[in-house]
Amino acid sequence: MNRLWNSYPRSIRLLAIAAVIHSTGMACIWPLVTIYIHDVLGKSLAVAGGVLMLNQGAYLVGSVVGGFLFDRWGKLLTLCAATVGAVAVAIGLGFTTDFSVYTVLLPLNGFFSGIMFPVLNALIGLLWPEGGRKGLNMVYVALNIGGAIGAGAAGILASISFAWTFFGNAALQVAVLGLFLMLSRAADIEHGPVKDRRPTPESAEGLDSLDRPATMDSHSAIHATRSVAWMALGFLSMGLLVCWIIYVQWTTVLSAYMQTLGISLKQYSLLWTLNGALILLGQPLIAWVIKHVAQSLKAQMLLGGCLFSLSMLILSQTTVYAGFFAAMFVLTLGEMLVWPAVPTIAAELSPPGREGMIQGLVGGVGSAGRMVGPLMGAVAFEVLKAQGLFYAMAAFALLAVVCFGVYTSFIKRSELSAALTVQKH
Incomplete structure (x- = not known):
């Protein structure tokens, strides 16, 4: 250690x-x-x-x-x-x-x-x-x-x-x-x-190629590629928003629902103890998954989104505490893959001098999910009941998977756009 x-x-x-x-x-x-x-x-x-x-x-x-x-x-x-x-x-x-x-x-x-x-x-x-x-x-x-x-x-x-x-x-x-x-x-x-700082080649390491002056000679090329990068960030943010909406169901609807099943608040709080312990002690497991299963950031987010969906499917099939325990375990693994990956990619897509703004937007997306998630969950619970809510959230998680899957296509388009623009100049 x-x-x-x-x-x-x-x-x-x-x-x-x-x-x-x-x-x-x-x-x-x-x-x-x-x-x-x-x-x-x-x-x-x-x-x-x-x-x-x-x-x-x-x-x-x-x-x-x-x-x-x-x-x-x-x-x-x-x-x-x-x-x-x-x-x-x-x-x-x-x-x-x-x-x-x-x-x-x-x-x-x-x-x-x-x-x-x-x-x-x-x-x-x-x-x-x-x-x-x-x-x-x-x-x-x-x-x-x-x-x-x-x-x-x-x-x-x-x-x-x-x-x-x-x-x-x-x-x-x-x-x-x-x-x-x-x-x-x-x-x-x-x-x-930060805007007064002139980025060096070392500070540009890790940025996407669309923001590297070495390959972007003209201002118009940089402008064109960055406009497409915003679309990529938009899809990332949408996927993150969906994941947060699903996540907050655990702090709102589920806490009340579990009590109707005879599960105490103490047992409910133990699920969050599991969450915290797994985040701390499960880092070697996540490192193994990243090394052998999901080696790219995109693969990590796709797997994480699928785990969010799986956790909701587990909830739809159980009314016993062991099932909630298993669902929290799966959800936490998904969280450990998605939460760090999105800001990492956002940092790679950030133009020099805009790092704070991009990370601020990512943080705002998470807060937006925590705001609208409780209301969405409460309405869905009233209309669809518990099992219907879990099925709906499992399907909703697949939207996050789609968003995480398609964002890279906009980066590829940006590279093509940049090449064509530079050739014209």
């Missing part, structure tokens, strides 16, 4: 530690939001759901804004603004029990958290371009480790006082800010805007 850890550059290791601490702090808040609004602030569960939707909407906006600021302000300034904002909001949450203030501060918490996602992913690509999926997978695992730690810590802090969950978040975000300052020294993170 120590050898594997040391195989990453120091800047990536610091970034992973920062991701763990940031995710731990945020997870001190989100598992208890519904309980806090209902039990402490005295509001209904429907109102709590509405506030959570506002939180996810703000996360979506934060993802897009974070990517834009990353490209315009520079890396360190964006990181500092996001963490300082998160600290101020967390302290405010700890000192208020006014519902009106809470409904303003919680979306702001989502906004600043959303800023962090594209920054972390874009930094990975810039600090370690040759790392590819490996670097982004490191951050993905780190965020899940932090989420698991924070969810456990939240219960302990809340037993003292709900205010301490917010203050704990603030303290951890201060630690994140300190790590980012260390990272700026370790990785020589510039303070100026």
Whole structure:
């Protein structure tokens, strides 16, 4: 394990530690939001759901804004603004029990958290371009480790006082800010805007050929190919959106459905313990799958989409806990293949100076799925009942497979378009 850890550059290791601490702090808040609004602030569960939707909407906006600021302000300034904002909001949450203030501060918490996602992913690509999926997978695992730690810590802090969950978040975000300052020294993170940076041949490694100046002499050729690259990113984003819509059924419809089957909340929560443990301990299994079964990023996404569909099919055929356990196992394997692969490909398709914006859009897609997924699932459950919902979601997952399968055709078209345009000039 120590050898594997040391195989990453120091800047990536610091970034992973920062991701763990940031995710731990945020997870001190989100598992208890519904309980806090209902039990402490005295509001209904429907109102709590509405506030959570506002939180996810703000996360979506934060993802897009974070990517834009990353490209315009520079890396360190964006990181500092996001963490300082998160600290101020967390302290405010700890000192208020006014519902009106809470409904303003919680979306702001989502906004600043959303800023962090594209920054972390874009930094990975810039600090370690040759790392590819490996670097982004490191951050993905780190965020899940932090989420698991924070969810456990939240219960302990809340037993003292709900205010301490917010203050704990603030303290951890201060630690994140300190790590980012260390990272700026370790990785020589510039303070100026990314747009002022002139990419070197080394920084262009890992980018798709359509963005390499060596093969694109004319501005018109670059413009033509990038317009097609957006279509490829669009199909990737659509596939990711579908996967997230399916994924959130586990946190919404399924939690209620399992209780009607006599499965307790404790047993339900153990499924998420399985999810976190598999993400952490199942990395050797995923590495074997990537080496022997799904060697390309496209193959990984296709397999992951099929696993999402299979997990829903398993649910359609079971009403016992062992079946839910098996479905969660399959879903987690799919998640481990899809979640890191999409931002990796997005980074490869990003023109120099647009890394943050592209990663912000990818993060926004995930948040959009978390927003619309609960509503879609609830409506489908009412109309189709449980088994019909699972069949529908299994079929829906195949749309993601199609999107992941066709995006490369637009890259091939871009290469042909570029060649023809360059010949004309």
